Amino acid sequence: MAAGPFKASTGVGGRDAALLLPLTGSAATLGQNMARAASLVTQASAAGTAPKVYDTTDTVEGAAAAAQMAIAGGAKLLLGPLKSDQTPGVLAVAGKVPVITFSNDDTLGAQGAFVMGITPGQSVSTMFSYARAQGISRVAIVGRDGPLGSATAQAANRIAPAGGITLTATLLRDPAAGGLVAALKAAGGGRLPEAVFLPDGGASLEAFAAALKGSGVQLLGSVQWGVGDVESDANLAGAWFAAPPPDLFLPFADRFEAAFGEQPGTVAALGYDAALLAVGLGDAGALSRKGVTRAAGFTGVLGAFRFLADGRCQRDLTVLGIEDGSIVVLGEVAGT
Secondary structure: OOOOOOOOOOOOOOOOEEEEEOOOOOOHHHHHHHHHHHHHHHOOOOOOOOOEEEEOOOOHHHHHHHHHHHHHOOOOEEEOOOOHHHHHHHHHHHOOOOEEEOOOOHHHHHHOOEEOOOOHHHHHHHHHHHHHHOOOOEEEEEEOOOHHHHHHHHHHHHHOHHHOOEEEEEEEOOOOOOOHHHHHHHHOOOOOOOEEEEOOOOOHHHHHHHHHOOOOOEEEEOOOOOHHHHOOOHHHOOOEEEEOOHHHHHHHHHHHHHHHOOOOOHHHHHHHHHHHHHHHHHHOOOOOHHHHOOOOOEEEOOEEEEEOOOOOEEEOEEEEEEEOOEEEEEEEEOOO
């Protein structure tokens, strides 16, 4: 789908783009790591070619003020903010300057933003496509009753029919709560599904996997499943989950750890890919809506991606499997 990775800037670079990140407030750690990741793109470039970083703080007003400062400083492309509720405020002051939000809320595309975050729909589409190719057609959704669970359920109901998938149940409940097998059977007319998709990662995984152990149900997961969460849990053996391509992400993660002493997550990697995009489009004189929506798309450490005119982002994600306590690459699904 995408063109090859951009090389380090040798000209204008990203100086006419701006990164809008939460450097203070409750999300400061995420914002600072995104800024650190972005700095890796331009550290070998000429001075003044890096996108300037503006602090959005925690508030809608802070994000709008950051956008105003960036535009006053000559920004032709705004990369950020991180939060979905801040994005409309940035759009309100951006005018004709393109806004690429780091949120994973697909509905922001209809408001005029380009949505760069890895969305629930991208994980669902990746896993449904791969599961169907393996002969699986009956799938249930289990997710915590919150924004991620609701967005996943909506995406699954939209994507399933076209992909030959029948949704046997959509259970918005604590994935770690008891009675999961019984609830799946009740929702499926007395039958268990062939597979269950869980968007939630972290602490939910252990109890979720234990509840389905021995049921014969295939476990499917999203990019929320961290490699560190799944490798050590024997109950997750044989599970499949969506992830950025390891051959692109892991070298970046090693470089980030060498520079800053910790592993980055996928949100930090968005900062790297955003800076890479800004530098490449800046060098090409294409910091514009036309440049953002170029047909060739882009390649970053989170994989190949392409923005559509309606603001949505298509991504190539990889399907990883857990075999004998190790992570293996099972395949790649393009343009989800």
